Amino acid sequence: xxxxxxxxxxxxxxxxxxxxxxxxxxxxxxxxxxxxxxxxxxxxxxxxxxxxxxxxxxxxxxxxxxxxxxxxxxxxxxxxxxxxxxxxxxxxxxxxxxxxxxxxxxxxxxxxxxxxxxxxxxxxxxxxxxxxxxxxxxxxxxxxxxxxxxxxxxxxxxxxxxxxxxxxxxxxxxxxxxxxxxxxxxxxxxxxxxxxxxxxxxxxxxxxxxxxxxxxxxxxxxxxxxxxxxxxxxxxxxxxxxx
Numbered sequence: 001x002x003x004x005x006x007x008x009x010x011x012x013x014x015x016x017x018x019x020x021x022x023x024x025x026x027x028x029x030x031x032x033x034x035x036x037x038x039x040x041x042x043x044x045x046x047x048x049x050x051x052x053x054x055x056x057x058x059x060x061x062x063x064x065x066x067x068x069x070x071x072x073x074x075x076x077x078x079x080x081x082x083x084x085x086x087x088x089x090x091x092x093x094x095x096x097x098x099x100x101x102x103x104x105x106x107x108x109x110x111x112x113x114x115x116x117x118x119x120x121x122x123x124x125x126x127x128x129x130x131x132x133x134x135x136x137x138x139x140x141x142x143x144x145x146x147x148x149x150x151x152x153x154x155x156x157x158x159x160x161x162x163x164x165x166x167x168x169x170x171x172x173x174x175x176x177x178x179x180x181x182x183x184x185x186x187x188x189x190x191x192x193x194x195x196x197x198x199x200x201x202x203x204x205x206x207x208x209x210x211x212x213x214x215x216x217x218x219x220x221x222x223x224x225x226x227x228x229x230x231x232x233x234x235x236x237x238x239x240x241x242x243x
Contacts, residue, residue, distance in 0.1 A: 003058070024190055
């Protein structure tokens with residue numbers, strides 16, 4: 001469903017992505033792992049046009065992603081994104097945040113959007129918080145609202161950019177539980193994460209990036225339990241057993 005073909009991306013003279021080739025199939029969970037600065041988040045942001053790339057191509061279900069194209073807004077509706085820092089509107093309630101996209105981007109009926117938004121907040125365990133503002137919610141609750149907001153667009157795929165990295169440790173589990181449920185429902189997901197145990201549980205495919213390249217790829221079993229490349233082995237040792 002998401003195909004990367006020789007993708008190159010530079011910021012000025014610094015080449016961040018150096019020829020990425022990969023494919024995420026419909027209903028598949030792909031996890032991007034690797035050290036900071038390896039290009040994971042940049043790759044994710046290129047998928048829905050938040051960043052433009054210079055060479056190669058990215059396509060979603062056959063449609064080429066081009067950040068300068070007039071079709072980029074429809075692509076963003078088909079492939080939604082959950083960020084590290086939630087990016088909720090602070091002056092809108094949880095319910096209003098979830099309703100925003102379907103109302104103003106998709107131009108859907110307000111009553112139907114409201115009903116779906118309430119169902120989604122209930123689905124992520126926040127029905128009682130629908131009228132709360134983000135400032136009164138914990139980080140884990142805000143991130144679950146962000147996931148509900150992404151789902152409100154009825155996306156074909158969801159991108160997650162380190163969705164638990166800004167959370168206190170006790171908040172991480174409640175967000176991962178929602179993501180596990182989505183994986184169980186075969187939602188297509190591409191996830192940048194440092195949660196290795198979570199990746200072991202849900203990933204159909206793991207891609208290890210380092211220096212803007214895919215160093216190793218395969219199933220969670222292959223990459224996370226029996227990595228072949230020395231760089232992958234070293235990274236996993238550091239992540240699993242930090243000094």
